[in-house]
Structure formats: C-alpha cells, structure tokens
Amino acid sequence: MDGTFGALLKKFCLEGSVLGLKYFYLYPDRISRCFWTLTMLLTLCTACILSLLLYYRFDEMPTRITIENQYKSLHNLPYPAITICSPNQATISAMDHFNKTLVDGNLTLDLKKVVSQLLRFNFGTSLLEKINTNELKYLQDLIEANRYSALDVMSLLPQRCDRFLKRCIFQRKIYPCNVLFDSILTQYGMCCIFNSIYYFKQKNRNERKANFVKFKATKTGFENSLTVVTDYDPEDALEGTVLLAGSSGVMFTDWTEFPADYEASFVHPNTESFHHLYGIYTYCSEDVLRLPVSSRKCYFTKEVTLPYFREYHNSDCNLACFVMEVEDQCHCTMLYVPRVNAHRACNITSLVCIANVKTQISKWYQRCKLCLRDCVSRRYRADLILGNLDAMEHLHFNPYTGIVFNRSTSIMHFFFPRSVYVTQKQETVISLISLTSNLGGVFGLCLGCSFISLIEMWFYIYMAIKGFIRKQLNIRHDRQRVGYFN
Secondary structure (H helix, E strand, O other), rough: OOOHHHHHHHHHHHHHOOOHHHHHHHHHHOOHHHHHHHHHHHHHHHHHHHHHEEEEEHHHHOOOEEEEOOEOOOEEEOOOOEEEEEOEEEEHHHHHHHHHHOOOOOOOOHHHHHHHHHHEEEEEOOOOOOOHHHHHHHHHHHHHHHOOOHHHHHHHHOOOOHHHHEEEEEEEEEHHHHEEEEEEEEEEEEEEEEEEEEEEOOEEEEEEOOOOOOOOEEOHHHHEEEEEEEEEEHEEEEEOOOOHHOOOOOOOOOOOOOOOOOEEEEEEEEEEEEEEEEEEEEEEEEEOOOOOOHHOOEOOOOOOOOOOOEOOOOOHHHHHHHHHHHHHHHHHHHOOOOOOOOOOEHHHHHHHHHHHHHOHHHHHHHHHHHOOOOOOOOEEEEEEEEEEOHHHHOOOOOOOOOOOOOEEEEEEEEEOOOOOEEEEEEOOOOOOHHHHHHHHHHHHHHHHHOOHHHHHHHHHHHHHHHHHHHHHHHHHHHHHHHHOOO
16 A cells, blocks of 8 residues: 555545545545535534534533333332411411410500401511501510410411311321321411421420421221311401411421422312322432532522521522521521521511512522522422211221311321322433434534544554554665765
8 A cells, every 4th residue: 555645545535435525536636625625614514513403402401301111119108297387377266375474565446356467477568457557566565574485376376286186097097196296387487297207396485396296107098098077167266367268288298398388279178189190200410410500400408508408409598598698687596497596586677578579570580599409309299189077977996086076177088099109210311322322413413423433543543653654664774775885
C-alpha cells in the first residue's frame, strides 16, 4: 500500500463507509467538488445542531419517572397518616369553661361574638365575617391578663377528639379511640390523626413522638378496614361557626409528614363513606443518586434540614414557605408548627396580618420554587364512595350498638382493596447506552457514517503515521549506505 498522505486520503474517501467523500474523486471537476463540499459541511452542521438539541433536552429534564410493570406486595406497607378534622371548631361548652376561668380584665366582652373571628387563624379570607380589630385587641388583653395565650385558646375551643370520635374499629377489633388517634393542631384547626409521628402535646404545642411505632398494612379488604364513627355535635357549636356545611375534612399523608391537603376529601354528615387506599412508592436509580441537585431536581429526606420539621418533605417545605412569610410580614410564628416557641407564637391581634399574607399568595409563593419534589416518597391515593345511613337498622351484624345516630353522624371506612401497590422509578433520561445510540442515529442519518467509520479513520491515520515513519527510516538508511561507499 502506498504510504503517502494523498494516496491514503484517496483510498479512505473511495473505500471508506462515509458515503459522501467518494464523490470528491469520482467526480473531480470543480463544480462537483464544491457541491459535495457544501453538502458535507451542511450535513455535519445539522448533525452537530441535533446533538446540541439532544444535550439541551437532557439538561432541561435529565430524569424521568416510570411506572414499573411489577407490583410490590402490600405486606408491611405503612398505613397513611389519616387526619380527620371536625367542622365544629368553636364549641359552646369549651367557651363556657373558658369564660369561667377568666377573673381579671374586661369581663364584659361578648366572647360569643369575638371567638368566631379566631377561625381566621385557620381559614383566613374564606370566612366572610369582617375582622373587628378593636374586639380582637380587647380579647388579647383579656387572655393575657388571665395568663393565657392564643395557642391555649385555639387548642381549648375546638371539639375534642374524645367527643368527636364515637367509635374506632381497626382490623375487626374495637379500640378506645384515644389509642388509635391523637389530637393535632393543623392549618385547618384542631384535628384527630391516626398513625402519625406528630401529635399535639396537651396544653403545649405540636411535637414529634420520640419512640413512634407505625401501623402497617398486613391484610386487605373491607373487613380489615379502619372504621371511625364521628359526630360533630352541632348543638354544641357557636352560632355561625360550623365550617364546610358540617362536612369533615380528611387528609392523607405519609406518617413522617405534617398533615397537608394534597390528597384530601370532605365527608358529608349523615353518610357512610368508603375510602379505597392505594399506595404509590417512588425511588431513584443508582444513576440518579450520583446526579447533583441541579440535575435531578429533587431532594432526599436527609439532604435539607427544614425549620420546624427537621427532615425534608415537599409538603412540609410548602407549609414552611407560608410560615416564614408570616414571620417576615407579621413578626410571629404560626401556632401549628411543631415545637413553636411560645414567645414567638402569633397572638390574636396578628389575625389581620395573617389574613393579608394569605391574600398575597402570588408574591410569597415565589420562594416555594426552592421546594423541590421528594426523590424518595410514599404517596397515597384515596377513592371515595359515599352512601347514606338509612339501612343501619337492618344490619345483620351491627358493631355500632350503643351509639346514637344523628343527622351529624358519619361512618368512615379506610382500607386497601388490593394486595399490591405501585412502584415508580426515577431514572436518567439518557444513559451511556442511549446517548451512544442517539449520537449514532444522528450522524448516521446526516453523514451516513457509523462506528465502523471511526475505526476506519483511526486505521487510515495509523497507516499514514506508519508510512511516514517508514519513509523517514528509509531516508536515514539511504544516507548511511551512501556514506559507507564513500
């Protein structure tokens, strides 16, 4: 083989797998060579642009979440934290008890008129009643004179769980409701929560349980459900304070998260509701674990420490955004955050400021862009089916004996209808294999070259170097031989 560069280039163009190069020698006239030069340059630019767009696509969304074909067994999947909120957040009995404990201050204040305004702590501008700032100031002075705080009042007035929950049945066994449920102060008032690490420490604040043992799903079906009978007792509610037309709010979260309403429903009174629970577990591949936060666009639980909540969860981060905005604007902390400092907790006169912050959600929610989703998470979806209580007297087996059913009574059943749950895997959009395949497709489409073309290029480069070295050795050998004859 002739080792000159020109000869090797000609053989590469004519015999190589890059299709367009052979036309430089098959049609050696100037016009043909200009045409094929322009064509090869344009196709090379097209291939580079497509490769650049492929990189931008990866940079914009480097990972994707796919639903796996194989289901996981439900056995030992933790139950969700189920939060049930009574619509009766201001009871007459609690207000009368509170009124009897007042001994100092302006005792002529009409508490029934003022107390209803306190619901704005939880529902903000959704209540139509106008805030009377003078009455709130009088009430604040009154509770301070009697050594109370706004946290004391907000935890004292709502209907207690031992009165709201009439009967609790879990996996065919009747339990005292205080064994299964704890009280918790949420953004929707005082509620009752099942299977959560958070609870309201009586006359104190929300806390995390030190040695919490979670409930796990071991059996499926309606007969193994969690059944709760509730009654919000409208006769004991202050006039005009019953919320949501008497419907009880139900929220579903992971047991490690603070109650949030991203999966919630409302149960009407005088109904029997069936909540079909479905678990969804999301995890990450090994490739995603090695990606930086800017690429995977999610946080792991231990990666970020949230104020008040310690571990990171997206729902907790969204709630912390609002809490921090209240701290910036109103210079106080919302009452329901865990381990709230009593000296920093908002008082009753902060209601106006808190209501204004809620109306400016478009401004402060910008900081929540930093609340990335969870890399590893458990989510629960609940499908709700409602029925009435008209056939209660015809039950063959009645586990509700001794309970007086009123128009305000509800029965709720929570259960997993299936023995499996869905798993989702977050993985990279482009792996090394898919990247190689995509680049091969792009350059094969535009230039007609392949991996063999790269090997041919390296082979002809090797032959050119080999020919150059052999030529230099021959020249040196000829010089030495001439000197010998001389």
